[in-house]
Amino acid sequence: MFDKIGQIIFNNEIVANASDFNMGIEVETIRIDSAGRLTKEPYPKALGNQRKNHFIKTDVYQIQSEIITPTARKSLDAMHYLMALNDTLRNALEPNELLWPLSMPPVLPQDKSTIPIANVDPKQKAYYEKWIKTRSDTQGIPVGVHLNVSINDDVLKTVWQAVNDQYDSYADFVNFIYIKIAQGFDYYRWLITYLFGNSPIAEKNFFKPDADQPQHEVRSIRSSNYGLTSDVTHNYRSVPDYVKNIEANIASGALFSEAEYHSSVRLKTMHGDLTDMIKNGTQYIELRMLDLDPTTALGVRTSAIRFFRILLSYFMMMPTLESDEKINLKLEQGRAMNEVVALESPTQQTIYHHEAQTFLDQLQLFGAQIQWGPNTKKSWIPCRIDSITQI
């Protein structure tokens, strides 16, 4: 069932460590006034200097608040940080301010130039101004949830001891695991859009009256081509190919910088150095596809985080989706499926129901397999995942 890496994790009884991940959570929201208009208030005074605060920042626009939790060794600990920071942000707002709970913004002013760009340092602000000019006047406004995830060091080191003769370097080995996970999320984004898509309509003034726009409710405007996309090429065949592709897009002028690569799955280093990623290995993966969940004050539920954890383990321990030669084609197909699913009517059965059921069945089987160790009836997993589909 597993690939070599997965089998080593399984045989070495480190499945429990391998089924949780270091995680930081970013949740963007839009500040509004009590009538539902975009706020006119500056960054909340009680949060200090917005250019210095590392954990509650502004995004591209001054109205967008972004909570960035520290990295926690367990994903659910990241949720504890999120709860505390969410409460901190809400209590720092002015009495007439609220946080809009949806990914798509409330009714916007007709003149979008009245929406101020974030008061960040001048270099960053100049970048935002330049970036906005290349986009439609609303493309940068929808908000969502990003998960920044890295694999437990003990897991990587244990596996590395068993496979170090098969890779040129530790960085190559780490990059192989991360690109495998990236491929999995990039391909199955359509399923995540089906299960978690949460931006069915746009309010007044988001689209210009004569602009191309969805003609009915959809699963996720934000996850579709009406959301934030980069008109660039993608390459997830390997980490070097991933890096070279972004560099080629920058060289051709399709991107200003790596930061503008608004793909739903991004490989990262702490300091954003792409070349360093090839030489020293990927440090974490950023998953950017979740819409805000308005049924919770936090914008994301623990059950969603648990589901992502299972997907992360699955993609880490199972064989790659496709051979190196064919993987980019497979991922292109997955992106096309995502576009279809994102623009389906929410109450309609997805045309990919069969594929979705097949994958959920595989996940269920995977969960059952890793629940029990190779030789005993001892359960590895502190948090039972024997019924993944019930999450």
Next chain:
Amino acid sequence: MQDRLDNPNLTPAATLCDHEVDGSLMSYGLAMANRYQNRAHENPNPFTGFEEQPDMDANELRQLLFGVMGKPENYKNG
């Protein structure tokens, strides 16, 4: 997740559409925004440490939010 696959009416997007009024989610969005804001205001001791120390690092934040022995216990530095 199986229930969402079996019944698309249970997906988040479909559930959200149930709250549409005249093609808008403004009234739902405002109701939820007010509910969450009121709930946050019930906290008698919200964290206020950023006003004096906006540039605190992750370790300082953890200690101030949760105490030295508090959750999350398995904090990763950096």
